Amino acid sequence: MTTRTSRSDFTTVSYDPIDTRHHGSIAVPVYQSSLFAHETYAQFEEAFEDLFLTPVYSRGRNPTVAFLEEKLAVLESGEAARCFASGMAAITAAIMSCVNQGDHVLCVSQAYGPTREFFTSYLTRFGIETTYVDGTSMEALRQAVLPNTALLYLESPTTMRFEVQDLSACTELARSIGARTIIDNTWATPIFQKPLAFGVDLVVHSLTKYVSGHSDCVGGAVIGSKELINRLSTSEYMLFGGIMAPQIAALLIRGLRSLPLRMQRHQETGLQVAAHLERQPHVIRVNHPGLPSHPQHELAKRQMSGYGSLFSFVTDEPIARLKAWSDRLHYFKIGVSWGGFESLIVVNEIPDGEAGDRRIVRLYVGLEDPADLIADLDEAWARVRDL
Template sequence: MPDQDLSYILNELGEEREQYFRAIAPPIMQSSNFAFKKVEDLRKVFEDEYSNYLYSRGLNPTVEILRKKLAALDGAEDCLVFNSGASAIFASVFANIQSGDHIVSVGKPYTWAQKMFDNVLPRFGVATTYVDGTKIENFERAILPNTKVIYLESPNSWDFALQDLRAIAELARAEGIITICDNSYCTPLYQRPIEMGIDMVLQSATKYIGGHSDVVAGVLTGTREMMKKIFDNELLNMGNGVSPFNAWLLIRGLRTLPLRLERITVTTRKVIDYLKQHPSVEEVIFPLDDSFPQLELARQQMTGACGLLTIVMKAEKMEEIVTFCESLRHIMMAVSWGGHESLAIPRCASLQPSAFNAAEKEHRMIRIYVGLEEAGYLIADMEQAFAAVH
């Protein structure tokens, strides 16, 4: 995306400052309701709530500014913003299936996507097949006559496995299947799946879009026809749109998005260089590192990789990993990523101690998010935490 286009989207698009006293920051339209002077105008909005402001469960002026910016960043016709990433996932899938349909999903998707596939959709007769998404032939074999959706997450958020988005989009289009891709890892600044043929793109705006760990939201982009379909049904019925105040926080986050990603990218490389030479680290997993097995595909699809990486720690006992994580003084132990603060989360936190097996590489993974702190500050914290293990 040309720099001038990005600057226009982040600073001007959707902002009609003459309508609100030439204020530089847009107002928070914290109103649940909107009034009409003409019965005919009210009738028109009853017939099509996507056409004007009626009730903030649907459209809201502050949210409208955000929608325009996020759609433009993705290169999409339209956008919906939800009260969480999980809501965006649920709405995008639920809108495109009915009883008896089949879904093909990349293996080990985001937790709440998998819970939807495993626990919720089977109650409505919808089955899901999981595949190793690194090979296009796995998708080809998994498609059935009743397959309606292919669900992707590229890169995923632990080992950062990629899918060939262009190849899968072409395959799905030939079969009349809707494609959905979770782009939370890259953001629209570093990957634009719609330009590669994907039908709908979602992301957790809680992460880099918000950027300050103070808002939970989800983004879904696609054609205007698809967004209206979802708005008229899933969004309005479930009432899971974003609030005006949270939309305003996300607009604020967008202003500094490029600068934050640039800073995080530089710091992440320094942290990776440190970790790769540390004797307690068996492997560093990062999509744009020279050691990454899908590096060529990553370079084709992504222009950056932000601050999320995984280390495989050399450990014979779970206690060693626990000691490292609990010894960190500045890097906090928490889920998510994309905020100002650096984070770490051990994979073994999802295991009972009796289930830990050092022979399983996955059990020794620690996901690290590099935030906006100085590289030396983070490296020193990790150094003393490693020292505490021995």
């Protein structure tokens, strides 16, 4: 198998079936094998010297998974990648590889819930304390630094309120105090944001979302320098063992091949739907970094070359009406996660900062026709507006 590197994301996600062992197979074969045998004992011993270089055992290197890892590393402009059984397996492994007992972590306050729970309920068992900071304020981040701050954990944009962090300023701050940086780049994907270029140490992904693109598998990845990925591989990856299965890797490789195209379409439709909602009287504010009304739109434009299609809006409408609206939607399905074909909706009773009891509705815009999606939202709203 070969991996072609190219500056073009489209070229990167392609597959050249040049390896004659695969008979010209146009899809990457699934190596459904836990172990790999060797012809001589000398070869076996040599392979054992680097379990990530030559296939020995699939909790180490599996060729199908390795192919996906190489693609992801190139797409993120990183040196190496490691895939995991889920986004959370990747996130927790990345975090564990950056902290020691007694360290302090700075985490953006709107980071994905289970990630925060890992910091708050799990790492505290090892004397690792976390401070949650408003990631939109560099001043707040600077002020929260402690002498033992070892990690700055970012998620830009965050995936409920879609707040953006200034990646260059964050990595500069981290470097000045000798701390590492991790970013969850699931929303933008490497197609629209390449955080390693801003000096971030490790990029983490839930591949379950846009990379899969078909809502049919769960996976995660960590991407970074060879040094950091090697360190994480020999400890958290090998010892916790949360590896990705080869069938899942094959599904994700399939997803990768259409990722650039899908992201373009998601971006366009997402922005159309968001702009439409912004004009509706029952919508107070749309949280989408691609809209000029977003308070950090200029920063978002500088850091990202495009936008994902998950966004939220704030409303004063009663939760019962929002749920009745969701019930009447045809294209938008009621469900968590995102990144697949189908559009999704979740209604949240989260207080929106100073605004008290307002509701946040999170919409994921899928690959359906934009006019159908907009009509769906409007027609269902007309049926519940006066309930």
